[in-house]
Amino acid sequence: MDILSIIFICIIGLVFGSFMNVLIMRVPKNISIIKPSSFCPQCMENIKWRDNIPVISYILLKGKCRYCKKSIPIMYPLTEILTSLLFVVIYLKFGLNLMFFKYVIFIFLVLVISLTDIYTSASDFETGMIPTVYIALGIFAGLVFGLLEGFFAYYLAGIAAGYLVLFFPAYIYSKIRHKEGMGEGDFMFFAMIGAFTGLGSIPAVLTFAAFFGITAGIVVIAVTRDKNYPIPFAPMLGVSAIIYVFFEELLNSYNWGSFIIN
Ligand SMILES: [Zn+2]
Structure with missing residues (x-):
C-alpha cells in the first residue's frame, strides 16, 4: 500500500x-x-x-x-x-483488483440511495424516494460481477431473498395496520444489496437493519412524541450492507449454530 x-x-x-x-x-x-x-x-x-x-x-x-x-x-x-x-x-x-471496482460501485450506489432517501424524506417531498434507475443499475452491475466471480446463482438468490424477506413482513403489516410500513423502494434496495453481497449476507444485513431501525424508532418517538413520524429505512439497510462488506469474514467465521447448541 x-x-x-x-x-x-x-x-x-x-x-x-x-x-x-x-x-x-x-x-x-x-x-x-x-x-x-x-x-x-x-x-x-x-x-x-x-x-x-x-x-x-x-x-x-x-x-x-x-x-x-x-x-x-x-x-x-x-x-x-x-x-x-x-x-x-x-x-x-x-x-x-476486481473486488475494488465491485465494492466502489456498490458503496457509491448504497450511499446515493440512502442519502437520497434521507434528503427526500427531510425536504418537501411526500415520502422518501428511491430512484429506480439506481436499483436497475445496481442489480445489473451486481450480476455482472457475480458472473465474473463464477457465482451467478448465489447472487441471483441474494436478489430474490433480499426482496422477499422485506416484502412478506411489510405485506402482513399493511394488512393488519391498514397502512404502509416499508415501501417497494426498500424491497428493491435490499434486492440490489443481495445482488452484490449474495444470499449468505441477507440474515446479517436484515438483523443489523432491524436493530438500527428499532433504535432509530425509539429515539425519534422519544424526541418528537410522534408515533407516526416516518423513518426512512433505506439508510438502515445501507449502513448494514456497508458493515457487512467490511466485516464479512468476521461475521461468517462466527458459528451462529454453536450459540444455540451450547
Ligand atoms: Zn448564492
Whole structure:
C-alpha cells in the first residue's frame, strides 16, 4: 500500500462524492445532471470551477456562497469526505483488483440511495424516494460481477431473498395496520444489496437493519412524541450492507449454530 495510491483514491473519492451531491439534489426533481452547471440554490448564481473544488472550496469560502453569502449545507463536504473515506477503506481491504471496482460501485450506489432517501424524506417531498434507475443499475452491475466471480446463482438468490424477506413482513403489516410500513423502494434496495453481497449476507444485513431501525424508532418517538413520524429505512439497510462488506469474514467465521447448541 503506497501513500501515492491512497492519495489518488482519496481524490477520486472526493470527486465522486461531489458528483453524488449533484445526483442527490437533482435526480428526485428530474433535473438534468449535466445542464445547467452547478449553481447556488439560493441566488441561482453560477458557481465557478474554483468555488466547486470538493471540500477545499467549502473551507476557503468559510461555508458561504461567494455571491449571496448564504450558508452552503454542511451535507456537501460531509458527503464528499464520507465517499472518499469509504473508497480508501475499500482499497486498504481489497487492494486494486476486481473486488475494488465491485465494492466502489456498490458503496457509491448504497450511499446515493440512502442519502437520497434521507434528503427526500427531510425536504418537501411526500415520502422518501428511491430512484429506480439506481436499483436497475445496481442489480445489473451486481450480476455482472457475480458472473465474473463464477457465482451467478448465489447472487441471483441474494436478489430474490433480499426482496422477499422485506416484502412478506411489510405485506402482513399493511394488512393488519391498514397502512404502509416499508415501501417497494426498500424491497428493491435490499434486492440490489443481495445482488452484490449474495444470499449468505441477507440474515446479517436484515438483523443489523432491524436493530438500527428499532433504535432509530425509539429515539425519534422519544424526541418528537410522534408515533407516526416516518423513518426512512433505506439508510438502515445501507449502513448494514456497508458493515457487512467490511466485516464479512468476521461475521461468517462466527458459528451462529454453536450459540444455540451450547
Ligand atoms: Zn448564492
